[in-house]
Amino acid sequence: MSALSWTVAIKVLLVVCAIGKSTTSSPSESRYKWTTLDWLEAQNVSHELHNVTTEDGYQLQVQRLPRLGAKPVLLVHGLLGSSLGWVCLGPERSLAFQLYHREYDVWLANLRGVSPYGRRHIDLTDVMAEFWRFSFHEHGAYDLPAIIDHMAEVTGGEQQARGGGGETGGQGSDEEEKVPRQVLLIGHSQAFNAFLVLCALHPRFNQRIQLMQAMAPLARLHRQVRFDSFQVRHLMKFVKKRQKGNKFEIFPPGYFRKICQSKRENCEYYAKQLVGSAHSNKQLLEAFNYENLLQGGSTREIKHLQQIWKSGDFISYDFGTVENLQTYHGVEALTYNISQITVPIVLYFGETDAIATPEGVHGIYARMLKSVKSVRRINSPKFNHLDFLISNDVKSLVNDKVIEQMEQFLGGRLPYVIE
Numbered sequence: 001m002s003a004l005s006w007t008v009a010i011k012v013l014l015v016v017c018a019i020g021k022s023t024t025s026s027p028s029e030s031r032y033k034w035t036t037l038d039w040l041e042a043q044n045v046s047h048e049l050h051n052v053t054t055e056d057g058y059q060l061q062v063q064r065l066p067r068l069g070a071k072p073v074l075l076v077h078g079l080l081g082s083s084l085g086w087v088c089l090g091p092e093r094s095l096a097f098q099l100y101h102r103e104y105d106v107w108l109a110n111l112r113g114v115s116p117y118g119r120r121h122i123d124l125t126d127v128m129a130e131f132w133r134f135s136f137h138e139h140g141a142y143d144l145p146a147i148i149d150h151m152a153e154v155t156g157g158e159q160q161a162r163g164g165g166g167e168t169g170g171q172g173s174d175e176e177e178k179v180p181r182q183v184l185l186i187g188h189s190q191a192f193n194a195f196l197v198l199c200a201l202h203p204r205f206n207q208r209i210q211l212m213q214a215m216a217p218l219a220r221l222h223r224q225v226r227f228d229s230f231q232v233r234h235l236m237k238f239v240k241k242r243q244k245g246n247k248f249e250i251f252p253p254g255y256f257r258k259i260c261q262s263k264r265e266n267c268e269y270y271a272k273q274l275v276g277s278a279h280s281n282k283q284l285l286e287a288f289n290y291e292n293l294l295q296g297g298s299t300r301e302i303k304h305l306q307q308i309w310k311s312g313d314f315i316s317y318d319f320g321t322v323e324n325l326q327t328y329h330g331v332e333a334l335t336y337n338i339s340q341i342t343v344p345i346v347l348y349f350g351e352t353d354a355i356a357t358p359e360g361v362h363g364i365y366a367r368m369l370k371s372v373k374s375v376r377r378i379n380s381p382k383f384n385h386l387d388f389l390i391s392n393d394v395k396s397l398v399n400d401k402v403i404e405q406m407e408q409f410l411g412g413r414l415p416y417v418i419e
Contacts, residue, residue: 032257033291035116036063036108039087045100052150054142058112059120062147065096065106068158071184071410072105072151076144078189078216079136079305080251080297082117083108085188085389088293093395095186095402102403104184107151111143111194113296115253132248135304135317136190140197148208152181182210184406185343188388189356190301192217192364196314199343200336206343211409213346213402215388216356218305219314219338219364236306239299250302253295260288276354276384279391287386307333314338338368346374346405346414348398350383365418373409376401377419 040047040063048064063083075086075096086096086108099106110117112134113126124131187195192214199205242250260267264285271284278284287293304317311318318324318333328334345368349361358377365372378387378397388398408414 032289034084034088035292036083036087039084039090040065043091043097045091045097050150050154052146053122054112054146056138056142057122057124058118058143059122060110060112060114060143060147061117062110062150063108063117065100065108067100067103067105069162070103070105072107072155072181073099073184073186073406074107074109074148074151075099076109076185076187076191076194077111077114078187078191079301080294081188081389082114082292082296083110084290084292088290089390089394093392093399095394095399098395098399098403105155107147107183109144109147111139113249113298115292115296118296126249129246129248132298133300134298135301136193137197137304137316139190139194141201144194144198145202145205148183148205151183152208156181182208185209185212186215186402187212187217188215189385190218190305193219193314195343196336196338196341199341200338203340206341209343211344211346211406213348213406215348215398215402216350216353216385217347217361217364218356219360219367235302239302243299248299250297250299251295254291256288256294257291260285273354275386276350277352277382279380279383279387279393283390283392286390293390339370341368341371343371344409344414345372346376346409347372348376348378348388348402350378350385350387351380352382353385355385362418373414373416374405375418376405 034042037047037049045065048066050062050064052060052062054060075083077083077085083096087094091097091101096106096108112118113132119126121131126132185195192212195209195212195214196219199209239250242248256267267285267288271278271288300317307318308314314336316328316334316336319327321331324331324333347361347364349356349358351358361375365375380387380393380397383391383397387394391397405414
């Protein structure tokens with residue numbers, strides 16, 4: 001065979017391998033082990049990696065699907081999640097790819113604790129207890145400000161390199177400084193908690209965030225969730241056991257996958273009880289097949305949610321009297337002032353979600369009447385907490401609606417609908 005023939009043969013082989021890796025028509029075992037970068041590379045999508053350092057020293061990797069000059073959209077994962085949730089169904093069904101193909105500048109957040117993109121710190125390592133002393137408070141107080149400021153710095157530099165203009169109409173640097181560079185925010189589950197903390201502690205982000213769309217949002221949990229005190233106590237016993245064993249990461253990568261393979265019945269029980277009835281019962285454990293979809297998280301995150309459930313209010317982490325005095329200068333944890341948040345908000349809920357229940361989501365609306373512009377029910381009799389990321393019908397039931405609502409808002413045509 002000639003040199004030219006060998007070259008052609010090798011090229012054909014490489015193409016075949018690439019196609020084999022990128023196919024999403026039939027889920028394979030290897031796909032469940034892919035990271036976010038595996039997905040982006042398999043789809044041959046242009047992407048950038050940005051390293052962001054928070055004020056308290058955490059080093060986070062943020063992935064970007066760049067569209068220079070386009071509207072920036074930041075996707076923020078929830079508890080135990082990562083940027084993988086926005087890409088793991090491939091280019092036809094995952095929200096990140098949909099937004100990118102509709103010409104948005106897409107950014108994928110990874111908050112502290114996420115493996116492998118949020119495991120670095122200037123001084124700490126992830127085997128140290130101090131590394132894991134965070135909850136959604138730190139996500140909102142440190143992670144989101146650092147990420148959004150970094151986005152503004154990058155896109156602002158690109159705008160200047162293109163000769164200015166943009167939203168300011170090319171009026172010069174003084175005028176550009178007066179107009180905050182805004183971002184469209186989309187978050188799942190506990191990402192809404194982080195958003196509330198962000199805007200309550202750093203009011204300047206009320207002008208920096210153009211719209212917040214919250215899938216299965218959480219806030220106050222008391223009498224607004226479909227699990228009881230027995231189930232909460234059982235979970236907290238597990239958390240305390242982890243802490244006593246000096247294991248401050250609540251669920252390491254691959255933990256759920258391993259435990260669900262060996263104890264399938266237990267997995268099915270807790271999935272039904274704590275996550276809600278699945279959109280398709282055949283896919284109830286689909287989320288647990290992924291190596292990296294559900295992972296990370298600190299024991300303090302779980303404890304903070306338990307405190308909110310017990311107190312009946314949206315409060316900061318309660319350290320106890322002595323440490324509260326040192327941290328908050330008072331004996332009690334702080335109540336976040338969410339009534340002053342002015343960012344327009346759209347809320348989405350699933351009918352059978354046991355965590356972000358319809359009652360809980362409408363409770364958020366009742367407390368934030370000035371900000372909430374729409375409350376949308378997913379049009380399915382069964383839709384659970386993780387279906388927002390992995391349902392077979394996520395494109396038509398969720399993503400298309402989210403994009404439609406966003407574009408109606410940008411066009412000044414968002415209808416006021418409370419479902």
